[in-house]
Amino acid sequence: MEQELVLDKKFDCPICMKEFNSKQVKTGRARFLGTDEDLRPKYSGVDTIKYDVLFCPHCGYAAVSREFNNVTSMQRQVIREGIANKFKGVSHDDDTYSYEDAIYRYKMALLTAMVKPAKLSEASYIALKLSWLYRGAKEEIENSENHNAKLLKAYIMGEKHYCEEAYKGLAKAVQTEYPPICGMDEGTVNYLMSVLAYYNGDYDDAQRYAYMVIGSRTVTSKLKQRQRDFVEKIKAAKNDTE
Ligand SMILES: [Zn+2]
Known part of the structure; x- marks a missing residue:
């Protein structure tokens, strides 16, 4: 449960100085099952991604846990003016965060990242996680008895939209920022970019990123193998379009 x-x-x-409660996944309790192609982590019993954003219900400030206290006095001022002054406050009474709750929290984190403004990679990674949340919401419907076709369609569109935002943002970020990017080393970023390029139908770039991983001296053999397997998928998709 x-x-x-x-x-x-x-x-x-760190913005309004008030105290608030946030739900967190208990350390070491959820069993790690592996990752999707685009490195979305999966655990048994809980989608941990839902709990990665801290959100202040008093002023609307939100950020991934790692960046939560990382604000300068100048940024505090623009966040107060851009978000907190317009925010009405919300309450949450359930024992867990639903996908809808989590999507709202991440959208507030994305808004914060734009107002702050955060590094492009940071905002893009929030977009990537939003696409994962939409995928999780979609899977939840697929696994339930009550198929809501309209909601399913909305989640599929949400996943696609934020996957595209993440890809476009990260493609720019890798040209201007140095690894680690969002905590990932260069090889991992290039692997992720090859998958995101593929998801966005950009097969030439998907191959270009993939060959950077396969040709790298620092990438682990495990990641290289994963990339080689993925290259087959890219090639097949490319052949289908030609
Ligand atoms: Zn606050």
Whole structure:
């Protein structure tokens, strides 16, 4: 049960200075199952991605946990003017975060990242995680008895939209920022870019990124093998379009 894997923790908001509660996944309790092609992590019993954003219900400030306290006094001022002054406050009473809750929290984190403004890679990674949340929401519907076709379609579109945003943003970020990017080393970023390029139908770039991984001296043999397997998929898709 998801509620047994999460707990409430107290945080101090660095923008409005008020205290708030956020749900967090208990350390070491959820079993790691592996990752999707685009490195989305999967755990048994809980989608941990839902719990990665901290969101202040008083002022609307939100960020991934790692970046939450990383604000300068100048950024604090623009976030107060751009978000907090217009925010009405929200409440949440459930024991867990639904996908809808999580999508809202991530959209607030994306808004914060734009107002701040955060590094392009940081905003793009939030977009990538939003696409993962839409995928999770889609899977939840597919695995339930009650198929809501309209909602399913909306989630599929959400996944596609944020996957495209993430790809476009990260493609620019890798040209201007040095690794680690969003905590990933160069090889991992290039692997991810080859998958995102493929998802966005950009097969030439998908291959270009893939060959950077395969030709690298620092990438692990495990990641290289994963990339080689993925290249077959890219080639097949390319042949289909020619
Ligand atoms: Zn706050």
